[in-house]
Amino acid sequence: MIYGRPRRIARFEPMDELVSCILSQHTSDANSFPAFTRLKETFPTWDLIVNAGPEKLADVIRKAGLANQKAKNIIGCLNRIFETTGSYSLEHLRAIPTLQARKWLMDLPGVGPKTASIVLCFSMGRETIPVDTHIYRVSWRLGLIPEDVGEVKAHDLLLDLVPDEMSFRYHTDLIQHGRVICRAPIPDCAACPLSDVCRWFKNGGPELRKQELTRNRRQKPLKRAEAKK
Ligand code: SF4
Numbered sequence: 001m002i003y004g005r006p007r008r009i010a011r012f013e014p015m016d017e018l019v020s021c022i023l024s025q026h027t028s029d030a031n032s033f034p035a036f037t038r039l040k041e042t043f044p045t046w047d048l049i050v051n052a053g054p055e056k057l058a059d060v061i062r063k064a065g066l067a068n069q070k071a072k073n074i075i076g077c078l079n080r081i082f083e084t085t086g087s088y089s090l091e092h093l094r095a096i097p098t099l100q101a102r103k104w105l106m107d108l109p110g111v112g113p114k115t116a117s118i119v120l121c122f123s124m125g126r127e128t129i130p131v132d133t134h135i136y137r138v139s140w141r142l143g144l145i146p147e148d149v150g151e152v153k154a155h156d157l158l159l160d161l162v163p164d165e166m167s168f169r170y171h172t173d174l175i176q177h178g179r180v181i182c183r184a185p186i187p188d189c190a191a192c193p194l195s196d197v198c199r200w201f202k203n204g205g206p207e208l209r210k211q212e213l214t215r216n217r218r219q220k221p222l223k224r225a226e227a228k229k
Pocket residue numbers: 138141142181182183187188189192193194195196198199200201206
């Protein structure tokens with residue numbers, strides 16, 4: 001309860017959530033939100049984006065970065081959704097089980113498990129766990145997933161492990177925990193209520209990481225001096 005009661009607030013309807021998530025990949029909200037707003041102002045309907053084509057779309061979403069790739073993926077998604085459903089809508093996913101819906105979304109261009117899980121979690125109220133960098137780090141440190149398991153498998157493992165009714169809380173609490181206490185690279189284990197059950201802490205991982213960072217800091221000036229010789 002230390003991070004409070006999580007509230008699931010639907011930001012967007014599913015199509016908007018999907019496109020805004022693609023824009024947010026590999027960048028910050030400060031870049032992706034203005035790009036999404038500009039996209040919606042320039043193209044009030046999805047067919048206008050398809051008709052405009054990838055080059056014009058890329059110009060509009062430039063602020064989100066990787067604009068050419070993202071434009072290609074967004075148009076690819078729109079085309080695939082229209083071909084499959086006959087409209088620019090994801091409403092049909094509400095009628096199918098969560099894992100099936102996630103797989104359907106992951107077959108769209110540029111949509112990985114995190115984007116698919118965000119769409120299902122936030123715009124459809126489904127019990128999924130979008131795994132961001134904080135959730136990944138805290139989960140492996142606790143010993144819930146292997147450190148090098150990769151993003152796709154991490155989503156599957158955590159979905160299997162966390163009971164449905166806890167999945168949203170797990171998502172929000174681990175993000176908070178990763179930002180506030182279990183930070184990268186050095187966590188504040190003395191302040192952590194999970195240290196009794198944390199595998200990395202019990203194995204001395206944080207202490208070893210501290211020593212490694214100190215060693216690296218000491219070695220840097222030496223290496224710079226050697227390079228100048
Ligand atoms: S004990 Fe340390 S490493 Fe483990 S979860 Fe807590 S802050 Fe993270």
